[in-house]
Amino acid sequence: MIVAIAVTQPQAPARQARRNSPMYRAWQRYRKNWFAVAGLIWVVIFFIIGIIGPWIAPYSYTYADFLHMHSGPSWQHWFGTDTVGYDVFSQILYSIRYALEIALGATCVSFLIGVILGLWAGLAGGIIDVIVMRAVDFMFALPSFFFALILMVLLGKGIFPMILAIGVPGWAGYARLIRSLVLAMRNGEMVEAARALGASQWHIARRYMFPNVVGSMVVSLAFGIPYDLTAQAGLSIVGMGLNPPMPSFGNMLAQAGANILGFPWLLYFPAGVFAITLLSFLFVADGLQEAFNPKGGV
Amino acid sequence: MSQPLLSIEDLRVEFDRGEDTVYAVNGVSFSIAEGETLGIVGESGSGKSVTLMSAIGLIRENGRIRSGRAMFQGTDLLKLSERQLEDIRGREIGVVFQDPMTSLNPVMRIGDQIMEAMLAHHFCSHREAFERTLQLLHEMGIPEPKARFRNYPHEFSGGMRQRIMIAIALACEPQLLIADEPTTALDVTVQMQILALLQEQRRKRNMSVAIITHDFGVATNFCDRIIVLYAGQIMEVADTGTFLRESAHPYTVGLKHSIIEIGHRARPLQPIPGMAPTITEMPHSCSFASRCPFAAERCRSELPQLREIGSGHWVACHRAEEVLADVI
Amino acid sequence: MFYVKFLAKRFVAIVITLAAVIAISYIMMYYSPGGFMNTTQLASALAPLAAQDPAAYQKLMEQFQSRYGLNLPLWRQVLQYEWHTFTFNFGNSMQNPTLSIVSQLKGALPISVFLAFGSVVVSVVIGIPMGVIAALKRNSWVDYLVTTLSMFGQAIPSFVLAVIFVLIFGVVWQNVLPVTGWGTPADAVLPVLSLAAGNIGVVARYMRGSLIETMRQDFIRTAKAKGVKYWALVIRHGVRNSLTALITVIGPQFAFTVVGTVWVENIFAIPGLGKVISTAFTNFDFPMAITAVFILGGTIMLTNLVVDLIYSWMDPRVKLQ
Numbered sequence: 012m013i014v015a016i017a018v019t020q021p022q023a024p025a026r027q028a029r030r031n032s033p034m035y036r037a038w039q040r041y042r043k044n045w046f047a048v049a050g051l052i053w054v055v056i057f058f059i060i061g062i063i064g065p066w067i068a069p070y071s072y073t074y075a076d077f078l079h080m081h082s083g084p085s086w087q088h089w090f091g092t093d094t095v096g097y098d099v100f101s102q103i104l105y106s107i108r109y110a111l112e113i114a115l116g117a118t119c120v121s122f123l124i125g126v127i128l129g130l131w132a133g134l135a136g137g138i139i140d141v142i143v144m145r146a147v148d149f150m151f152a153l154p155s156f157f158f159a160l161i162l163m164v165l166l167g168k169g170i171f172p173m174i175l176a177i178g179v180p181g182w183a184g185y186a187r188l189i190r191s192l193v194l195a196m197r198n199g200e201m202v203e204a205a206r207a208l209g210a211s212q213w214h215i216a217r218r219y220m221f222p223n224v225v226g227s228m229v230v231s232l233a234f235g236i237p238y239d240l241t242a243q244a245g246l247s248i249v250g251m252g253l254n255p256p257m258p259s260f261g262n263m264l265a266q267a268g269a270n271i272l273g274f275p276w277l278l279y280f281p282a283g284v285f286a287i288t289l290l291s292f293l294f295v296a297d298g299l300q301e302a303f304n305p306k307g308g309v
Numbered sequence: 310m311s312q313p314l315l316s317i318e319d320l321r322v323e324f325d326r327g328e329d330t331v332y333a334v335n336g337v338s339f340s341i342a343e344g345e346t347l348g349i350v351g352e353s354g355s356g357k358s359v360t361l362m363s364a365i366g367l368i369r370e371n372g373r374i375r376s377g378r379a380m381f382q383g384t385d386l387l388k389l390s391e392r393q394l395e396d397i398r399g400r401e402i403g404v405v406f407q408d409p410m411t412s413l414n415p416v417m418r419i420g421d422q423i424m425e426a427m428l429a430h431h432f433c434s435h436r437e438a439f440e441r442t443l444q445l446l447h448e449m450g451i452p453e454p455k456a457r458f459r460n461y462p463h464e465f466s467g468g469m470r471q472r473i474m475i476a477i478a479l480a481c482e483p484q485l486l487i488a489d490e491p492t493t494a495l496d497v498t499v500q501m502q503i504l505a506l507l508q509e510q511r512r513k514r515n516m517s518v519a520i521i522t523h524d525f526g527v528a529t530n531f532c533d534r535i536i537v538l539y540a541g542q543i544m545e546v547a548d549t550g551t552f553l554r555e556s557a558h559p560y561t562v563g564l565k566h567s568i569i570e571i572g573h574r575a576r577p578l579q580p581i582p583g584m585a586p587t588i589t590e591m592p593h594s595c596s597f598a599s600r601c602p603f604a605a606e607r608c609r610s611e612l613p614q615l616r617e618i619g620s621g622h623w624v625a626c627h628r629a630e631e632v633l634a635d636v637i
Numbered sequence: 638m639f640y641v642k643f644l645a646k647r648f649v650a651i652v653i654t655l656a657a658v659i660a661i662s663y664i665m666m667y668y669s670p671g672g673f674m675n676t677t678q679l680a681s682a683l684a685p686l687a688a689q690d691p692a693a694y695q696k697l698m699e700q701f702q703s704r705y706g707l708n709l710p711l712w713r714q715v716l717q718y719e720w721h722t723f724t725f726n727f728g729n730s731m732q733n734p735t736l737s738i739v740s741q742l743k744g745a746l747p748i749s750v751f752l753a754f755g756s757v758v759v760s761v762v763i764g765i766p767m768g769v770i771a772a773l774k775r776n777s778w779v780d781y782l783v784t785t786l787s788m789f790g791q792a793i794p795s796f797v798l799a800v801i802f803v804l805i806f807g808v809v810w811q812n813v814l815p816v817t818g819w820g821t822p823a824d825a826v827l828p829v830l831s832l833a834a835g836n837i838g839v840v841a842r843y844m845r846g847s848l849i850e851t852m853r854q855d856f857i858r859t860a861k862a863k864g865v866k867y868w869a870l871v872i873r874h875g876v877r878n879s880l881t882a883l884i885t886v887i888g889p890q891f892a893f894t895v896v897g898t899v900w901v902e903n904i905f906a907i908p909g910l911g912k913v914i915s916t917a918f919t920n921f922d923f924p925m926a927i928t929a930v931f932i933l934g935g936t937i938m939l940t941n942l943v944v945d946l947i948y949s950w951m952d953p954r955v956k957l958q
Contacts, residue, residue: 046788149654149657152654152934152937152938152941153654153658153892153930153934153937153938154892154893154895154896154937156896156899157658157896157930157933157934158661160914160918160926160930161661161662161665161666161926161930162665163918164665164666164669164918164921164923164926165665165666165668165669167669167670237792241794244794244796245794245796245896245899245900248796248900248903248904248915249899249900249903249914249915249918249919250903250915250918250919251915251918251919261796264796264797264800265903265904267800267804275804275808278800278801278804282797282800282801285797286792286793286797289792289793289794289797290788290789290792290793292792293788293791293792294788297788365862367858367861367862391867395864395865395866395867396864397864398861398862398863398864399862399863399864399865400864403862404859404862406855406858406859406862408855411854411855411856412855412856412858412859413856413859414856414859414860414874414878415856415878415952415953415954416877416878416881416951416952416953416954417873417874417877425860425863425865425873426863426864429863429864429865429866429869430864461953461954463953463954474859477859477863478862480863
């Protein structure tokens, strides 16, 4: 609604400036993408549940209702209970919490290492650049999931080990991106042109570098988070994730797969929530990519 | 003059750009006689390419032919289906495009690309197509045709690639060759060679050629007759000789003054002030008036019609006679 | 000669990468709780043998001790292990200490390779036509359908799809397709589809974008001007040029799919290399785990090498390096 007012008052100079800012235009493009907006709504809900989930969960994830083991959805247990009597709804709420903790933590770890190494490679150049880029090639030669498995062995099970196990091997993509941004900035034609036109350093940074850099980073982070969510569940699938009774989507899916014949509701809700979440993240990431880089890419 | 090979009548083409419409061609009529070389001159955006490309169905997706006819050997090309046009393109009408760097398929051997033109029309057998390709490469001045047959476009220089483009266009012995800025993307020395090659082939094959160019010098050196387009309208039509002696449209005069002539260094170069407009509404006055040194009140209110002021010399200018007098 | 040099260079790169992976893995497992040779694990696996034939037990234990040189400094251990691995002397596993790793992997490797390659082939066969149709009918309902389906395929991981398949074919339509085990061709259908879905999405979307871009190129106009018929134009010029771009995504997709086999084999209870890997890791059977990673990693890198060769063959402008 606020946006509608902005459109009806184009003469206001402050609004005018905002309307022309790259961020605003990116948002305008994003808004038009229906899928991306729907995805964003669910992602926001997902985050909110991740924060308040443990408080609104009707049962603790350690509470097993022995009187209602593997019962279908009911008023008492909205999404039913599993073979031990755990409440599936509460398990999902806790799973979202841990999944978010791990995925966000891992993405931060990857991003931090990537930024440091990428900046170092891009700014220092020379032999350091060569070494970092060789390391990037090395990380890309094999799926990082294998590295995550190996790290899990070293670190043992738990939330913090999972953050490190998924996060540490994921740095290569960010490092390569940051390095390329640094190089593009150092001898970027757009910056050159702006400077030739007499733009100030601050103006150049704010107007040309910042949106470009922020856009690329936001897009790569938006693709990174769902990847880490998948990796996190994937570790549980192969038995290297959180130990039960710590709830996680991977554990629930693995358990549902094993017990599907009698209790299909064990699958509906975890699989549904997890699939919708990943889909939403992809819609958001896709929408962001198009918004920041309308001409580029597939 | 003999029976025209292609005659375009009152052609109007528009491009839909979403928020507005660009009127690219606004009522253009002209014809190309058999064996004639016609030059179509204009700045970029003047509609010179669109005119001929829409006649053979090669305009962009958002282009729309509003009205007009394009009579080619008794049939109206604009009424043909895409399938029927496919039979004419490459068979009766060959096209050479501007940029030989991007106009050839990068992952196809150049020999195959030439052969494809013949095989698409069942012009001859596979065996003959191969022989003809070698012959064409030889005629286009490409050394060692047999070895070069298997090369890819990126293994050739720009000039060589344009020769290959010409070979493709001539593969089925078309009656009309459309050369759309054939030398614009090339070095100056190579330009001359390509023009000489086109000249030679035209004489040898006795075909009609339409050269689309922004280079007035190319047109005067090479063409029998010249059409000057501006903002999608014909400004002047005349034989090359008439053009050089007594061009009667201020725009044409400006074009002549804006080219560098070797040996005339003393004369200062005079660019035409302003820029060629993109027409987003139907013109009701002379499109050139805003840049014209001769512009009068009438020019800004009334659209000048094309009228004949000498034998075969047509001008769309209210003040053509005065311009002519002034020039002479 | 050129190709020999190229292949030699790439081979060296692959060996170095694998050596680094082994070294890193070994060092991490060395420092993991329990150490590389988890003796309690080994002892429990060998308990029946110890009761039955103490002499053989003692001999086997010593064999393991000397093989992994646990008294040597770490760097000697790593070098020794590298040497063993690159001479394909993988030794015995710790879960089944009496059996050699090779004998245990012999049956597993072809299954995983089949699943991974099979799903890539399926995704190319299905994804390319989907992408082509979407590109040619841009902004039509077919396009939206293909794009949306591709997004779903791309977003939903293979293990979620696998579990959903188990639900559909294990509960709703029982006896249509088998949902566990391995042996008949029908057993391969659901795992391959689970793995292929994501790849189909990627291939279709990439093909769509690439073909739309290609059809705007100048050489397409040249081909039209030659009078090439529509479908010949689309296939010989459009799709042919788009494929060269598409081939570059096949490499990463293959690696992605190999990870997928680890998950999917667990869900469908398929005795492939992926199942072996997860069992090995969860049981601290490190020799087995490293060997499996070594083999899968080698397969991925060799596949990438082949993809690069195909790429250079398909696009003459590409210079191998």
